[in-house]
Amino acid sequence: MAKSKKGSKTKKFGLLAEYDSAAAIFHACEKVRDAGYKRWDSYTPFPVHNLDKAMGIKPSVxxxxxxxxxxxxxxxxxxxxxxxxxxxxxxxxxxxxxxxxxxxxxxxxxxxxxxxxxxxxxxxxxxNKLPQYYHPLFNIARFARATDDRFFIAIEASDPKYDLDKTRKLLEGTDAVAVEEVDD
Amino acid sequence: MSAHHKKVSDIDEKTIEINKSTLWAKLPMIGAALAVVGFLVGFFAPGPGGVFAEDEHLWHAKQWTAYLNAFMFALSLGFGGLIFVIIQHLVRANWSIVVRRLAENAMFTLPFVALAGLPLLIGDTGQAVFEWMHVEEMVHDPMLQAKAAYLNKSAFGARYGLFLGLWGILSLLFWKWSRDQDKAKTTEAADALSYKQRFLAPIALIAFAMSMTFGAFDFMMSLDPHWFSTIFGVYYFAGIALTFHAFLVIVCFFLQRSGMLKGVVTPEHYHDLGKFMFGFTVFWTYIGFSQYFLIWYANIPEETGWFQYRAHGQWLSLSLLLIFGRFILPFFLLLRRGWKRNPNYLVWMAFFVVGMQFVDMFWLIQPPFAHHAASAAAKAGSPEVAEYFHTSITLTGADVGFFIGFTGLFLALFGWSLTTSKLVAIKDPRLEESLNHENF
Known part of the structure; x- marks a missing residue:
């Protein structure tokens, strides 16, 4: 906690990583899945086939x-x-x-x-917990491109395995174009 | 995206040809043997005695009813092959290309099995099952006279000839073009053959729909010439489509068990076949109920009679078996995704569905025989015999024999076609898409 640069007064939603291709996010998802994270999601401008398998999502109820x-x-x-x-x-x-x-x-x-x-x-x-009137990711300007040409992974701070430095390192090791922390 | 993208060149040649050391290579011989034994039993098995021993005509009628029953069952598999091939070309389907050749082999049987309708036009065999072929019945029956323009032997024969021609042309054209494609030297030549089949598909669909419907009218609905149902052809079609997807599951499953089509047909294809089995289960019910519902509602004697004589004693049990075995059970047993993706499970359902097609044909074809026998007995003054036919199903050696015979005939033709070509349309331009097909 002490390592947080801007002081940790504001609650954090988690980390957001940006990718520039479907292939990149596909492999990134496999890595995040294999690292054992549970509370995270991916955001793509179009359906990426088999991404659910790469994310390890169980069949829906x-x-x-x-x-x-x-x-x-x-x-x-x-x-x-x-x-x-x-x-x-x-x-x-x-x-x-x-x-x-x-x-x-x-x-x-x-x-x-x-x-x-x-x-x-x-x-x-x-x-899907819809409709949602507020989502922390909308605070991030670059996230708007999730409906256009960019791919995102967001790992939530509430995940039991979440650790700011380790998680950031993991995401940076997945060919992410950018990784940034998101306010809740 | 997926881990491994399959290419057509990856397919092992051995996996798409019938392995000579398996039973599949002997399927034509096995089928022919079954056909010979079955037809011998069908024609020469002794009757069950009792009323049948006293009345030679009655036994004759029962034999030809059993013949027609098995004939319509075997024919439905050929029809299934033809309509499957037509629809896949019509909608330019990718998923089905790896199983389409198997359907083409089943389609090949259609014109040859259909030839078995010929005996019904020779001599007095037609009279044994078709009431409207009896002149003495007709002169006393204003209803039959009114329908005589359609229901007479020459018109029946002419239509049958037309059907034979249509089914022969359509089946053999698709069958030949697909096989020619295997030998295509260039991709342009292969493309041209695919295009030709796609061009024929919509024409074939209309020809199929008309000929199958009127074929069902002629061979099954006319068994009770007083009754009519405009949805009857659709009812037969629903059974055909349902049965055929199940049949494909069985063939794929056992080919794979013998080591063929490995990595070619995947759970994705079984899943789709299973989805069609489920869908057509509901469709069959929808059509079957629609037919029943309007007749029940209107409650007009000339229409309700058809259901009336299927609602007594063992005939009622048979009707209930159809409702449970063709709708309620398969509806729930084909619901889950995982079940449809598991060939070991799905193949049992497929056997059940194909078996129920025979029961359905039995339900359509055999009650008119019993009904006529009951009326004749009542007229002749033997109420016990009338009561027997009214409430009891007569299952004889002829029923078993012709079932084996026609199944054997189908298998012989199917097996011959299967063993004389590759198991997959190897030069189809979109085969690769089918190999990598996935249900998302």
Whole structure:
């Protein structure tokens, strides 16, 4: 802590490293992954295939959320129709039984799809902690180029393995164009 | 980006040719032997006795129903090959190039297996299964008279001839062009052959859609000539597409077990085939339910009859087996990504799906036979016999024999095509993309 040049009054978000090619960030990610960091992320202007493998990201739990939502949707669709057709408004239609499940299949199916879609969209937003109105990285001017032609890795100070000097050294050893500390 | 980018020149020649010391090299012979044994059993196995022993015509009808059942099953694999090849060219797919040659080999069987429809036009065999071919039935039935312009033997024969021609031309053209490409000396020549196939694809798609639909009408829907469903062709197609992706999984799996296609077909390709198996499982259900739903809702006797005689006794069990075995089970058992990427797991699902295609064909083709037998028995004044056909599935040596026979015929043709060319379209300009295909 004492080594920090500007005095350590302000809380730090972590370190940001900048790269000028997809290949560079790909190999950098492999190094950061192998060094055992857990709380870090990469930022690229376009999807870099297999970067998730280079980063060692585990498969998302999103499919389970979607599955649970889909099953809930289908079940609630069928239950809603069963309840309204047999208990709330028992009307005989076309001489068919009150509980004519065949007629309820389209709504059951559609609600299953609808809930799955909700689960996928809102589950994705939730897992990504979106929307976020503030992110420390936006304080860095050079980070704007993450939507244009530059690639970034940010390792957060809250990572148990984070150590300002060691982490900086690691990032500098990965062909980074620039490495800088980010205020929280 | 990935660790290792595969090149076409990296492919070991031995891995894309049938290894002569494996059973695959003998597949044409094995298939031919199965075909001979199967057809002998199918035609000459004794009937189950009882009613069948008393009524020669009834046994004849049962035999040809079993024949048609197995015929439609074997034909669906050939159809699957053709539509798979057409679609891959049409959308210019990269992922499927490493498995496309296997599909082309299955496609090759289509016109030859289709020839097996010929006996239904000779003599009185057609009458055994097709009610509308009986003149005496027709004169008493205004519905059959009204449909006579379409449902008569010469029109049936003419359409069948047209189908044979179309299926022959399409299958053999794609098959030949792809094989010619293997011998292409220059990349321009290879490109030209790819372009030719791509050009034919949309025309072939329309020809396939029409001929497959009307073929399904003629050979299966007309078994109950009073009933009609405009979605029937799509229903057959859904089964075809589903079954064919499963079939490809089986072929790839066992070729790899025998040491071929190593490093050529990867879990990425199995994943895609698995995704199509899942997708077409849902599609089949969607189509099957759509057909049922409208008929159930409208509740018009001339339409509901078709489902009515599939809803009693063992026929009901068969219908439920179809719902569980073709939708509920495979839907949940093909959901997870990891399962589809694991060939050892997926191959079991693939066998199950192909098996269910036979059950589906059984469900489409055999109930009309039982229904007609039941009506005839009721008319003749034997209610016990009518009740038997109403509630029981008759499984005979003919069913087993023709199933083995037609499977053998398919395997013989497929095996011959497989052993006489490379296992991969080696000169396809985009083969490298397919080798390195990844699902992100």
């Amino acid at each position: 999103l499919p389970w959320i979607v599955f649970a939502c889909g099953m809930t949707g289908a079940a609630s669709g069928m239950l809603l129709q069963w309840w309204s057709a047999t208990i709330a408004y028992p009307l005989i239609i076309a001489g068919k039984p009150l509980f004519s499940f065949q007629a309820f299949v389209p709504v059951t199916f559609e609600l299953g799809i609808l809930f799955s879609a909700f689960g996928a969209v809102f589950g994705m937003l939730g897992l």
